[in-house]
Amino acid sequence: MSGEPVGIDELLERVREGLDRIGPQEAHDAAEAGALLVDIRYAALRERDGLIPGALVVERNELEWRLDPRGSHRAPEATSHDLRVVVICNEGYASSLAAASLRQLGLRRATDLDGGFQAWRAAGLPVAPWEMR
Secondary structure, eight states, X not given: OOSSOOOHHHHHHHHHHTOOOBOHHHHXXXXXXXXXXXXXXXXXXXXXXXXXXXXXXXXXXXXXXXXXXXXXXXXXXXXXXXXXXXXXXXXXXXXXXXXXXXXXXXXXXXXXXXXXXXXXXXXXXXXXXXXXO
């Protein structure tokens, strides 16, 4: 990057311009249609609030390695650059930055859940309790 430094609020605004962010019901419907929901919340939040059934849990610091379809450390679910990926954090901030990073890797259909897990739960969508693994 070049030019003047930007603050996080401006950076977030810029990356969101390139995303088609979706709401909780749309994320649920996308998952039903084959999209991959990816939960990047840290363990304490997952333990406290539960999990979205069927979501792939990937720590934020591993996200690009696990979702790069060409990567040597990819998750089995990372099958194609055409895969629709919906990144979910706690409240929908970090997930925007993460989705933008996935787009830079060529995952052109990556986006994030507006409002994050908290919006999902508030919408009354399914949440499973955390189980120690």
